Amino acid sequence: MRLESPHLLGIEPLTPGEITLILDTAEGFSDIAEREIKKVPTLRGKTVVNFFVEPSTRTRSSFELAEKRLSADSLNFSTSTSSLVKGETLLDTLRNLEAMSPDFIVLRHSEAGAPHFLAKHGRTSIVNAGDGAHEHPTQALLDAFTIRGKKGRFAGLKVAIIGDILHSRVARSNIWLLTKMGATVVVCGPPTLLPRGLDRLGAGVTHRMDEAVEGADVVMMLRIQHERMKGGFFPTLREYATFYGLNAQRMKRAAKDAIVMHPGPINRGVEIMGDVADGEASVILDQVRSGVAVRMAVLYLLAGGDREAAPSER
Amino acid sequence: MSTTTRIRVLDAPSIDRSLTRIAHEILERNKDLRSVGLVGVQTRGVPLARRLAQRLGVIDGQAPPVGVLDINLYRDDLSRISDHPILRRTEIPYRVDDSIVILVDDVLFTGRTVRAALDALMDLGRPRQIQLAVLVDRGHRELPVRADFVGKNLPTAETERVDVRLTETDGEDEVVIVRVEGGKDAREEERP
Numbered sequence: 241m242r243l244e245s246p247h248l249l250g251i252e253p254l255t256p257g258e259i260t261l262i263l264d265t266a267e268g269f270s271d272i273a274e275r276e277i278k279k280v281p282t283l284r285g286k287t288v289v290n291f292f293v294e295p296s297t298r299t300r301s302s303f304e305l306a307e308k309r310l311s312a313d314s315l316n317f318s319t320s321t322s323s324l325v326k327g328e329t330l331l332d333t334l335r336n337l338e339a340m341s342p343d344f345i346v347l348r349h350s351e352a353g354a355p356h357f358l359a360k361h362g363r364t365s366i367v368n369a370g371d372g373a374h375e376h377p378t379q380a381l382l383d384a385f386t387i388r389g390k391k392g393r394f395a396g397l398k399v400a401i402i403g404d405i406l407h408s409r410v411a412r413s414n415i416w417l418l419t420k421m422g423a424t425v426v427v428c429g430p431p432t433l434l435p436r437g438l439d440r441l442g443a444g445v446t447h448r449m450d451e452a453v454e455g456a457d458v459v460m461m462l463r464i465q466h467e468r469m470k471g472g473f474f475p476t477l478r479e480y481a482t483f484y485g486l487n488a489q490r491m492k493r494a495a496k497d498a499i500v501m502h503p504g505p506i507n508r509g510v511e512i513m514g515d516v517a518d519g520e521a522s523v524i525l526d527q528v529r530s531g532v533a534v535r536m537a538v539l540y541l542l543a544g545g546d547r548e549a550a551p552s553e554r
Numbered sequence: 555m556s557t558t559t560r561i562r563v564l565d566a567p568s569i570d571r572s573l574t575r576i577a578h579e580i581l582e583r584n585k586d587l588r589s590v591g592l593v594g595v596q597t598r599g600v601p602l603a604r605r606l607a608q609r610l611g612v613i614d615g616q617a618p619p620v621g622v623l624d625i626n627l628y629r630d631d632l633s634r635i636s637d638h639p640i641l642r643r644t645e646i647p648y649r650v651d652d653s654i655v656i657l658v659d660d661v662l663f664t665g666r667t668v669r670a671a672l673d674a675l676m677d678l679g680r681p682r683q684i685q686l687a688v689l690v691d692r693g694h695r696e697l698p699v700r701a702d703f704v705g706k707n708l709p710t711a712e713t714e715r716v717d718v719r720l721t722e723t724d725g726e727d728e729v730v731i732v733r734v735e736g737g738k739d740a741r742e743e744e745r746p
Contacts, residue, residue, distance in 0.1 A: 241640065242637030264640065265641045268626075268627075268641030268643055268644070271645070276679070277678070280677070282628070285633075286633075540641070544632075544635060
């Protein structure tokens with residue numbers, strides 16, 4: 241069993257079997273964080289370039305930690321230090337990076353499709369760490385790992401994804417993943433933040449939060465991305481919080497053992513109230529922990545040497 | 555066309571006797587079992603380690619704890635194989651520091667698995683001593699490794715494969731030599 245592609249560009253092209261393989265592999269990595277020596281020699285001698293053309297602290301740190309724990313050498317490029325601001329094209333940057341012969345490029349980019357472009361024109365394994373409003377596959381995988389850890393399954397679960405769906409690559413990747421694995425997904429947000437066509441991805445759509453939360457096993461809140469909110473998508477943050485903020489009262493409509501998730505960073509008092517974020521149902525910090533294990537699993541599975549060679553027996 | 559011959563070299567009662575003998579040898583060598591822990595190498599070393607612990611319990615009155623070790627992250631051929639092996643859990647329910655660890659595996663062949671297991675164990679702590687118990691030693695070492703306790707020494711050709719099948723993992727107990735005429739070198743398949 242292995243991943244079909246040498247890249248991880250999104251959840252959409254993955255099969256349920258591949259998703260399960262990544263999650264199973266992540267199980268094996270999750271206990272490394274508990275050990276005294278939090279490092280294994282698996283990717284010794286491999287080089288990973290973390291190329292982040294959009295601000296990100298937690299995804300980059302999570303990838304960096306995953307790389308270090310696998311003994312890979314990592315190199316960070318970010319917007320401020322990259323020469324994109326100096327007018328270099330993405331293709332030229334790729335050629336320059338590849339001249340240093342990395343084994344992986346982990347790319348965060350503000351344009352959808354940027355990692356696909358690198359995968360097509362380069363010869364390095366590309367891992368998508370978020371491209372525009374398109375996909376964020378490792379986030380969806382770590383969410384899935386957290387859900388599976390708490391619920392033991394996907395089939396039959398009702399997952400409500402609430403908030404700014406329009407700008408959210410996290411939502412898109414999660415819809416792909418959860419529907420592929422047999423869960424029912426309902427997305428919810430104000431009409432201005434719900435793009436059309438989500439039903440074609442297999443998700444139910446509602447504008448009423450109570451309806452979305454009703455009976456949900458998983459309530460996944462999305463961050464209001466202030467930096468993308470210049471278009472006047474809703475009147476005030478306060479009004480948004482009233483209609484689409486998760487509070488203890490609303491949580492009562494969810495299933496008895498429901499869990500609350502958030503990809504972070506959270507805006508307390510906007511999309512999620514403090515008591516819910518810190519409450520017993522919250523698995524927000526489990527998500528952060530899962531992130532490192534899942535990213536280690538992805539790098540491990542993509543690092544198989546010669547893909548033309550015969551598969552090994554054991 | 556390649557033809558396959560299977561020769562059974564150990565049946566259930568002989569596997570049983572071998573394990574009982576190894577258990578006695580472990581006791582002879584380690585008078586006090588209180589500081590001894592077993593570690594089974596995934597996959598078939600694990601049921602073997604459990605059986606040894608159970609026998610030690612019967613003979614000595616207390617069964618040593620059993621841990622589980624996955625060596626895949628420590629393999630030396632990871633950059634050469636196309637699909638990385640499925641990773642299983644590593645779980646050692648006792649302190650490795652200052653204990654005597656008895657590593658248990660089904661077949662000792664090139665010695666590369668044992669090398670990987672030693673490195674994996676060292677990352678988990680600093681055992682006082684590590685000993686090695688295997689059900690079958692089939693020779694053809696590529697590293698300076700030897701076992702302290704051996705169930706059966708089995709002279710084999712490099713092209714032959716040794717399959718250990720156990721009730722827990724395969725439904726029955728037996729050790730067979732599989733000979734494939736025109737087959738490739740077994741080491742290419744079983745590395746490390």
